[in-house]
Amino acid sequence: EAQVTQNPRYLITVTGKKLTVTCSQNMNHEYMSWYRQDPGLGLRQIYYSMNVEVTDKGDVPEGYKVSRKEKRNFPLILESPSPNQTSLYFCASSLTQWGSYEQYFGPGTRLTVT
Amino acid sequence: GIQVEQSPPDLILQEGANSTLRCNFSDSVNNLQWFHQNPWGQLINLFYIPSGTKQNGRLSATTVATERYSLLYISSSQTTDSGVYFCAVLRETSGSRLTFGEGTQLTVNP
Numbered sequence: 001e002a003q004v005t006q007n008p009r010y011l012i013t014v015t016g017k018k019l020t021v022t023c024s025q026n027m028n029h030e031y032m033s034w035y036r037q038d039p040g041l042g043l044r045q046i047y048y049s050m051n052v053e054v055t056d057k058g059d060v061p062e063g064y065k066v067s068r069k070e071k072r073n074f075p076l077i078l079e080s081p082s083p084n085q086t087s088l089y090f091c092a093s094s095l096t097q098w099g100s101y102e103q104y105f106g107p108g109t110r111l112t113v114t
Numbered sequence: 115g116i117q118v119e120q121s122p123p124d125l126i127l128q129e130g131a132n133s134t135l136r137c138n139f140s141d142s143v144n145n146l147q148w149f150h151q152n153p154w155g156q157l158i159n160l161f162y163i164p165s166g167t168k169q170n171g172r173l174s175a176t177t178v179a180t181e182r183y184s185l186l187y188i189s190s191s192q193t194t195d196s197g198v199y200f201c202a203v204l205r206e207t208s209g210s211r212l213t214f215g216e217g218t219q220l221t222v223n224p
Binding site for chain 1: 144145147149155156157159162164200202204206210211212214215216217
């Protein structure tokens, strides 16, 4: 089944404790991205990747890092999480950045930073 | 950047009723998608519809790109249809970042 998977689905952590949220897709998609969803602010893009070893900032990249060492994986790294990073996170992928292609979203990761 | 407006913001229906959700966007787009966010927070792809009409069971969607709007029709609504419906658009000049509307909160009562 074609899908985007994320882990963990739920995470409660403390300020400053490094964490990684994994994202994987099995559709051989070139383009992957991360969004966060917050009440009143909607969904905002954090980072995106056009292909392996190619990443760039989205609208709200502060406090996050990403890497794209393999085509299928695009982990989101919070080096020193803070309470304002409490949010619902989504990973998404599409065939390529260029042209008009459907984007597929993972199931979401609900992160709470205390 | 492109603006996406959805209406109505809230909608309450009785089971079995029909509804129409609207999405207006401020500029030409290369991609338009409809999503359903269920009560568990998952974003479910409903339609990829940059233009034309599509149907999937009780749901259908129409996008009139020249007039910059899209409609999502839900017929014979069920309680499981409850949740938030998002319209999202993409302009190729902005890379592949989807711009989401604020959503329509749908509640279907038994």
